[in-house]
Amino acid sequence: MTSPPQTTPLALHAAAHAYGDAPAVGDGAVRLSWSQLLDSVRETARALMARGIQRGDRIGIWAPNTHHWVTAVLASHYVGAAIVPLNTRYVAAEAADVLSRVHAKALFITGEFLGRDRLTELRTAAPELGIETTIVIPVEGEAPVEDAIVWSELGKVAEAVSLEQVIARAESVSPNDLSDILFTSGTTGRSKGVLIAHHQVLSSARAWADCATLNHTDRYLIVPPFFHSFGYKAGIIASLVTGAAMIPQAVFDVRETMRLIQGERITVLTGPPTIHQTILDHPERDGADLSSLRVAVTGAATVPVVLIERMRSELDFEVVLTAYGQTESGGFGTMCRPEDSSETIATTCGRTIEGFEMKLADNGELLLRSDQVMRGYLDDPQATAATIDADGWLHTGDVAVIDDRGYMKVTDRLKDMYISGGFNVYPAEVEQTMARLEGVAETAVIGVPDERMGEVGKVFVVRRSGSELTAEDVQAYAKAQLANFKVPKYVEFRDELPYNAAGKVLKRQLREEKA
Template structure:
């Protein structure tokens, strides 16, 4: 038996050969078969080569979920470069920091999206940023952007490079070559780039798809953003290795989601519990035809047992699963199985998927080991050594328990990170941002429960003597410098914060006060 392709270019060749005219992407009026997706990827790859993109380069992408993202990521891989996804909620300073650290010379970027011209913001924020090629993903009716290449112009740019040269580049890509660098904030407050290679990510995608029973007959509505592992790796790449049809949704809107489920006969729906809960509770659900749904996968937050029961009972899902992973583990790790009970699915993160081992450290910390764990952090060997021990175990920072069946449940966090709407939020980053606000003496940020988002931020602020800071001042400062999901929902002013003998803020005490 021949082994499956170990690079995404070869996986795309295999998908086009196996599935041909079957649908690969359904994005509004744009319909791409697997053969057409291969053609689109090759044209974009030729354009990237024409613009000087080399094997091993880093290519940024700052855009919402559309068919362009699918082509862009696969074309980046096709030329042997690593994709660097940027959170669409980033402000320009955050995006510029990531792009400068990876030395990106090329950037796929959305035109005006959600009322923001990101390229103009980026150029104003960081005029020294060395982006040689900006490829603008279009918004309907938008005028051409100066000193940038419009998506529609890629075919003309590609004329300078032959198809044979693009295929030769694709075939030269190694399973050991980096496929992506996803950034995840650390406890120091500064994001860290996670290095993952082609062979690693494809092995994980196949294992996840097997657990989720994903196959070529499925229509996969991908609501989680492509810049996140849940959208990119458990969405695009699992579809690539199974032949499932990708149905991207740029912005979650529950009415539009329900319309897409009906119109596209969606069978697979993934995302944090918020998405599933919103559909269940929406008044228009009674009139919506959601009968095509087959598989739901959720995670990244606490999952109530009743949610699992309602997904099975009210939406008639055959398969409902929860899963666990970290960016450092390639986005994957553990997963429930279709036959598991509602209690197991709600109260555990499942057992290891193929290729992973797990155990608990003496302090209860969850450790994962796999060939699919990251190569390390970008330009940070010290942090890499602190995270992956000499025996290859990834220290997740999560405290967990493992039952006699090998099912794992996260019970606490060694660090202070909380999850808001499926996104990891690191208090240290917010606290550092707050420290730059004039009038702030000290701050502490914790996550507090929220019915819709899972958790939201609360910041405790100690004013400097004589300062007259208001709640509005604090929130305005945060909104200017932080992505929306990081902005605290609540502000409480204190005369002092509780500290331990070592001078560390007793966040557990702050949480217990609010319990």
């Protein structure tokens, strides 16, 4: 049996050959088949070569989910460059920091979008950044930009490089070449660049897609941002290796999401639990045709059992899965399986996907080992050595338990644990309990200082629509379900919780608000 392609350029060749005129990308009026996507990628890659991009160079991309992102990342790979995605929520100083640390030679950047002109901001914040090639992606109209190439001009730039030259470059890319440098979210300090190679990103995406039952007949609405592993690797790359059609959504808006599901006959919808919860609770849901939905994959936060049950019964998903991964593990690690019960899917992160091993350290920390684990952190051997031990185990920083079936449950981050009256309290356990309380949509628990106990719990609660839940209700339920030292002393109701783009609650922000 022939082994599958080990670089994304060869994977794209294989997809174009296998799926040809079948849809690859649908973004508003722009419709690309797999053959047309290959043509688009080659044209953009020729332009990059014409601008002097070499194998091993780094290319930044600071833009929302559109068809341009798909072409840009695959074109960067096609010329042997590593893509460096930038969080669209970054301010210019944060973006400049990342771009300078990777010595970016080129940058794909959105035009004016959601009231921000990122290029002007970046040039103002870091006039000496020295990026040689800037390509502006139009989102809300298009106009010439000084000292930059507008997306529509790429074809003209590409004329300096032949098709034969760019194909030769693509075929020279090695499975061990870097495909990307993703920066960790930075919720615990300065972000770190994670180094991943082509063969790693492809192997992980294939294993994930296999568990998710993704295939070439699927139409995949990609809501998680492309700058994050969930959108880029479990989205673009998973579609690349299966032939699923990609429908990117630039900004999550529940009405637009439901419109796209109906209009595009979406079969696959991934994202944090809040996306599915928002759809379920939306007053216009009953008027939308969501019957095409087949597969949902969620994670990144506490998942109530009732949410899984409602996704299956009310949204009629055939397959609902939760998954676990970190940027450092290539974005992947464990996953539930389609046949698992709602209880298993909600209360565990599944078992290892192909190519991964896991075990617990003496302190309960989850350790992962795989060829798909990062090569290391960019220019930070000390942090790399502290994260990956001599035996190749990645120390995740997550506290977990593993049951006798090999299913893993994260009980908390090591740093999130607090000690109340001498007892360790893991907020995720409390959150999972609170999620079962009628009227609760979302919760987050942190430890706050207390003179007598050292620390006590504080729970932030987002009520479900129409709920009149009180603080007394919350505490009475917690007392009935949890040991006394785990019961939050304080309850605060919020309209929403602060999330990072990966769908994880920014607990540091909650702590700082109370500092």
